[in-house]
Amino acid sequence: MKASDIMTRDVKTVTPDATIEEAVNLLLSIRASGLPVVDDNGRLVGIVSETDFLHRVEIGTAKRRPRLIEFLLGPGEVAEAYVMSHSRKVGDVMTRDVVTVAANASLNEIVAVMEKRKVKRVPVVTGDELVGLVTRSDVLRAFTAARPSAPAPLDDQAILDRLMAELNAQGFASPRALDVTVDRGVVTLTGEIFDERQRPALTVAAENIPGVTKVIDHLVWIEPFSGMTLDKTGMI
Known part of the structure; x- marks a missing residue:
């Protein structure tokens, strides 16, 4: 069984310029926990998930460390955390280092990627173009489809x-x-x-x-x- 056999082809996506509010509303409407981010040419440039929205200034959960810790971490770490909690654009909070698989990737390869990277979904690409998405739910559906009919009992x-x-x-x-x-x-x-x-x-x-x-x-x-x-x- 390959990625092309189980992947979702009609994938909901957002662009890097989409607002955080738009992405959150889309996640809620389709009851998903993550979305691929594509550019205007349909090329995969990142992925955004519910985890990226946990520490937001709008809901009072933005991270703020003690001054001494911020001093030791340096301005870069503090600036990065500020962007994650305050930016209004998906492109600023999305994960850019996205692990992907090809359409002919085996189910074994897909599961290995999910376990190694601790991710719930893996985009399927042809070159840089997003062609599908495999989630853990898709893997579970593959399990159901792969179950053979009951064999005859043995003596x-x-x-x-x-x-x-x-x-x-x-x-x-x-x-x-x-x-x-x-x-x-x-x-x-x-x-x-x-x-x-x-x-x-x-x-x-x-x-x-x-x-x-x-x-x-x-x-x-x-x-x-x-x-x-x-x-x-x-x-x-």
């Missing part, structure tokens, strides 16, 4: 084979330390684990197999240092 032996193959592939638990049985779709997990986080992972691995109706947990956790053994109830 008991096939369930066991599938579970063992999954454990071998993922590596979070050794099949040799487990005794797994399947009876009419009910998976019983018996054996030893050495980290409590293995318990839910084993259950999830079993539950995801078509035909599994229930998972019974008889796993015993062995504390690595003391050798103490506990079951899922915390009893020895």
Whole structure:
């Protein structure tokens, strides 16, 4: 799946000369948290988000540090904060260093960008021209669209084979330390684990197999240092 498959194409934008009031009203009307900023030729020049409007003089939230801190920071930092809280133009408060993706970027690439840059939206560009926008909501919709139809349930032996193959592939638990049985779709997990986080992972691995109706947990956790053994109830 690519950016072009999930992106919003009819993207609402503002120009750098738009007023802060215009941008805020547009955000509220479309119920968005950010807007791409484009020039008269449709080229992406920045992005503005609700975060840029949190510290504003109009609502009494402008940042003002103690004089000593302002002196240590220097006039540049103070001037920059003043512009962010007092300017009436989007171009003065927008983020200019905007991370973008191409239309053929994979969903993996898009998610990696969102995580690394801690952003909720990624503009999609062809050259400098804005052609779309991918938001976290678009990624969630892609998840819904990608879910396959329910597969046919497997028989008991096939369930066991599938579970063992999954454990071998993922590596979070050794099949040799487990005794797994399947009876009419009910998976019983018996054996030893050495980290409590293995318990839910084993259950999830079993539950995801078509035909599994229930998972019974008889796993015993062995504390690595003391050798103490506990079951899922915390009893020895």
